[in-house]
Amino acid sequence: GPRSSRSRTPAPERLIRNEVPTPMRTYLLLPLMLLASGAIHAENCSISLKADDAMKFDQRTVTVDHACKTITINLAHIGRLPAKSMGHNVVVTSSDAFQAVAQAGATAGLAGNYVPANDPRVIASTKVIGGGETTSTTFAGSLLKVGGAYMFFCSAPGHWTLMRGSVVVK
Numbered sequence: 001g002p003r004s005s006r007s008r009t010p011a012p013e014r015l016i017r018n019e020v021p022t023p024m025r026t027y028l029l030l031p032l033m034l035l036a037s038g039a040i041h042a043e044n045c046s047i048s049l050k051a052d053d054a055m056k057f058d059q060r061t062v063t064v065d066h067a068c069k070t071i072t073i074n075l076a077h078i079g080r081l082p083a084k085s086m087g088h089n090v091v092v093t094s095s096d097a098f099q100a101v102a103q104a105g106a107t108a109g110l111a112g113n114y115v116p117a118n119d120p121r122v123i124a125s126t127k128v129i130g131g132g133e134t135t136s137t138t139f140a141g142s143l144l145k146v147g148g149a150y151m152f153f154c155s156a157p158g159h160w161t162l163m164r165g166s167v168v169v170k
């Protein structure tokens with residue numbers, strides 16, 4: 001009957017207590033404890049991207065929390081080519097402004113990090129780096145609104161057609 005079939009099924013607790021070795025028990029319990037404390041829902045306040053010699057970012061969508069005071073952008077160029085031939089940066093703008101800012105960036109040149117100076121459409125931008133280099137920058141989280149449409153892209157000439165993605169604010 002149903003009673004006897006229930007008793008044959010080991011309870012999850014019994015599995016953890018009796019049949020899992022102690023170190024593994026810690027790995028199983030830790031995520032449960034984080035879930036219970038709410039720590040697993042901590043704000044994500046950083047955008048970390050890798051760029052390569054094939055003119056690509058490793059992600060097409062990044063997500064940040066609306067409550068972030070400060071948002072950090074981390075860029076790692078994991079290729080080998082120098083900045084003058086395969087330089088990359090990360091620029092954040094509204095989706096509406098992205099193409100115009102990318103085109104204006106070409107005029108600024110490598111010396112200007114391919115970003116128009118003092119342009120209010122630029123929410124954030126890193127410097128341009130070459131292969132093997134990393135760079136970071138920060139900006140105020142209040143510049144991004146929940147439900148707004150934002151993009152990240154590399155503004156090096158020609159790169160922004162491939163090197164771009166969405167910034168989602170949750």
Ligand code: CO
Pocket residue numbers: 051055086087088089154155156159163
């Ligand atoms: Co690029």
